[in-house]
Amino acid sequence: MKLNREALLQKLQSISPGLSTKDVIEQSSTYVFKDGRIITFNDEVSCSIDSPIEDAECSVPSKPLLSILEKLKDEEITVEVTDDYFCVKGKNNRTRIRMDKEILLPIEAVEPPDKWKKLPSDFCEAVGLVQTCAGDDASDFKMTCVRITNKYLEACDNHQMIRWNTETPIKDCLLKSGSVKHVSRLGMSKASVTDSWVHFKNETGLVLSCRKWNNEDYPDLSEILKTTGVKSVLPVGLGEAVERASVFCESDITSGSVEVKIKGSKLVLKSYGPYGDYEERTKIKYDGEPMRFRASPRLLAAIASRTKDCILTETRLKTETDKWTCVVCLARVGKDE
Numbered sequence: 001m002k003l004n005r006e007a008l009l010q011k012l013q014s015i016s017p018g019l020s021t022k023d024v025i026e027q028s029s030t031y032v033f034k035d036g037r038i039i040t041f042n043d044e045v046s047c048s049i050d051s052p053i054e055d056a057e058c059s060v061p062s063k064p065l066l067s068i069l070e071k072l073k074d075e076e077i078t079v080e081v082t083d084d085y086f087c088v089k090g091k092n093n094r095t096r097i098r099m100d101k102e103i104l105l106p107i108e109a110v111e112p113p114d115k116w117k118k119l120p121s122d123f124c125e126a127v128g129l130v131q132t133c134a135g136d137d138a139s140d141f142k143m144t145c146v147r148i149t150n151k152y153l154e155a156c157d158n159h160q161m162i163r164w165n166t167e168t169p170i171k172d173c174l175l176k177s178g179s180v181k182h183v184s185r186l187g188m189s190k191a192s193v194t195d196s197w198v199h200f201k202n203e204t205g206l207v208l209s210c211r212k213w214n215n216e217d218y219p220d221l222s223e224i225l226k227t228t229g230v231k232s233v234l235p236v237g238l239g240e241a242v243e244r245a246s247v248f249c250e251s252d253i254t255s256g257s258v259e260v261k262i263k264g265s266k267l268v269l270k271s272y273g274p275y276g277d278y279e280e281r282t283k284i285k286y287d288g289e290p291m292r293f294r295a296s297p298r299l300l301a302a303i304a305s306r307t308k309d310c311i312l313t314e315t316r317l318k319t320e321t322d323k324w325t326c327v328v329c330l331a332r333v334g335k336d337e
Helices: 005-014 062-071 123-133 182-186 238-248 297-306
Strands: 002-004 030-034 037-041 045-050 058-061 076-081 085-089 094-098 145-148 152-156 160-165 173-176 190-193 197-201 207-213 230-233 258-263 266-273 276-283 291-295 309-312 316-320 324-329
Touching: 002 005, 005 045, 005 062, 005 076, 030 062, 058 062, 058 094, 062 085, 062 094, 123 145, 123 152, 123 160, 123 182, 123 297, 123 324, 182 207, 238 258, 238 266, 238 276, 238 297, 258 297, 291 297, 291 324
Parallel strands: none
Antiparallel strands: 002 076, 030 037, 030 058, 037 045, 045 207, 076 085, 085 094, 145 152, 145 173, 152 160, 160 324, 173 207, 190 197, 197 207, 230 309, 258 266, 258 291, 266 276, 309 316, 316 324
């Protein structure tokens, strides 16, 4: 079968969130071709999209397949499925990838989507920002999740929290931040909820399914959101400084945290990562109370770009827009700091 190489590659890359780097479950690092779909599943996330390869039913290792499609220069390729190999042929080349005809990946564990309901227009943006406030401490599972209700999305890691107000077709549940974060990048526009999964679908027909967890003991953040205090203004230039500091956050601007200290006319930002650290000291225009806090770089960048107003208490910094409210914990700044 003749196929456009780039189109096939894009399909495979789009469902990569369902892949596992190791076989967490059997064949979880493979692409499964079955029933006219290409499927990935790693026990937490499942992805599927229409397959351009008719009648194929097999499991193909993802790494060599992606690698050869990325490296080939041919615009058009021929794909053949034999008893033992998934064959990719270009004009002057041929690749044979060993595959399994027997599908062992437990894709039946993912309930099929039911009725699709439209997501609000700001849902993807909301997920992209809210998930950055979730924690990464596996011993406190609930705080590694994004809580989604009919009226809002929220997340908290005990140092920062955010609630984004928007109506959704999803009843109160928890989704792991590492799973639901892909919703933003993939541009999901519809959702369907089943017993154990929340399914999302975009205009290309790609389906992302995230394992759903019951909201049994997630903390009530409403009182924190009611924080009142002294009105203040964030310093000019905070957003640009955060972008520079985010270079050394854990992996990118969507993860890790930046530490900010503001006192008088001095702004100090620090970030740390596996490859090093970053510190910036700069003079700013600011005559408010001294403050020190840490938060995700994407959250800080969003705050700096959308509002300069904030509310300060001895322990908290609160910012609000017409869509969301954010609160971060403050530390006292000593006289000698």
